Amino acid sequence: MEGGEANGLASGTPPGKASAPRSRRRFVLAVLAGGLLVLGGIGVFAVRYQADQQLLMADADTLAPDSSLVQQASAEGETAFQTHCASCHGRDLKGSEANGVPNLTDDVWLYDFGRVSEIERTILYGIRSGLSKGHNVTDMPPIGLQKILSPDEIKDVIAYTLALSKHQGDPAAVERGEKLFQDKGVCYDCHSRDAAGIPDYGAPNLTDDDWLYGGDEKTIYKSIYDGRHGRCPGWIGKLRFSTIREIAIYIHANSKESPESPSKREASDGSGGRPG
Numbered sequence: 001m002e003g004g005e006a007n008g009l010a011s012g013t014p015p016g017k018a019s020a021p022r023s024r025r026r027f028v029l030a031v032l033a034g035g036l037l038v039l040g041g042i043g044v045f046a047v048r049y050q051a052d053q054q055l056l057m058a059d060a061d062t063l064a065p066d067s068s069l070v071q072q073a074s075a076e077g078e079t080a081f082q083t084h085c086a087s088c089h090g091r092d093l094k095g096s097e098a099n100g101v102p103n104l105t106d107d108v109w110l111y112d113f114g115r116v117s118e119i120e121r122t123i124l125y126g127i128r129s130g131l132s133k134g135h136n137v138t139d140m141p142p143i144g145l146q147k148i149l150s151p152d153e154i155k156d157v158i159a160y161t162l163a164l165s166k167h168q169g170d171p172a173a174v175e176r177g178e179k180l181f182q183d184k185g186v187c188y189d190c191h192s193r194d195a196a197g198i199p200d201y202g203a204p205n206l207t208d209d210d211w212l213y214g215g216d217e218k219t220i221y222k223s224i225y226d227g228r229h230g231r232c233p234g235w236i237g238k239l240r241f242s243t244i245r246e247i248a249i250y251i252h253a254n255s256k257e258s259p260e261s262p263s264k265r266e267a268s269d270g271s272g273g274r275p276g
């Protein structure tokens, strides 16, 4: 093309005239190819957009686990989880007691019951994340530092809670611990009378063998003496809504709802509930 123009200039003909038909053909081909690329791009985007919309419009808790929408979402969710969450939650979703990061593969949930919509809410707004809609009802107070209980009293309360998770303990210490636990404003207000926890507060069950920070006496002592303030960031504004839902579906597919989950109760009454 440049050569043609140079020749045209040298022989006095208007620039580009000799090669005009060929360059026009090339131009048309280039426009066509470009157009096809743009259309292809729009096509891919439209398919993706439609899938995202379908996913977002659906009732997250009644999606059939074996539908292609859920399978696809779970695969996308896994990739996003590995990128954004695995650094704390582990590539296998099992968390870490040393860092107070919960296992996401079991049926024990700090908040709610492990349904897709509930997991999604936690991902959107986080826990003690600083976002106004984040879970942030209470913290585990520093019972020792605030001198609410003395170190010996804390040991008695530990004997009581360990006895609840079926470990033997000195019966006198267990009895003293029970009185302290059931005293107003000390423990039961947040962990409930039976110490089984309150999922609206994110206060864990102390009677099972599942621990967020660890169930050995030293770690339990630290939880009670110093208090705890586990945080999970909120992802609204950082990830697309569809990506957040995909991650929630991925976590749900790899975990179990808690035995108290309303969808399990509905399913066992025969009144409907989540399929499967």
Ligand code: HEC
Pocket (backbone or CB within 6 Å): 100, 138, 139, 140, 141, 143, 149, 157, 158, 161, 181, 185, 186, 187, 188, 189, 190, 191, 201, 202, 203, 204, 206, 210, 211, 212, 213, 214, 215, 220, 223, 224, 228, 229, 230, 231
């Ligand atoms: C104001 C509410 C509140 C009170 C009062 C409270 N807790 Fe907690 N506790 C929590 C919350 C919330 C957590 C979870 C903290 C987190 O997620 O970081 C927690 C966590 C714990 C843990 C860690 C459990 C684990 O799985 O690792 C233990 C142990 C515990 N509390 C025992 C007690 C005992 C014993 C008392 C009374 C002496 C008590 N708590 C009083 C709210 C409370």
Ligand code: HEC
Pocket (backbone or CB within 6 Å): 081, 084, 085, 086, 087, 088, 089, 099, 100, 101, 102, 108, 109, 110, 111, 112, 119, 122, 123, 127, 202, 212, 229, 230, 231, 232, 233, 235, 247
């Ligand atoms: C900086 C570390 C960190 C990152 C990154 C992080 N989390 Fe968390 N996450 C935590 C901690 C710590 C908790 C427990 C908070 C508490 O004690 O209440 C938690 C709790 C949760 C819970 C609540 C589980 C329950 O039992 O109710 C869910 C769900 C969750 N995270 C999902 C995610 C997802 C999905 C991502 C990525 C998009 C993510 N987290 C990224 C640290 C993190």
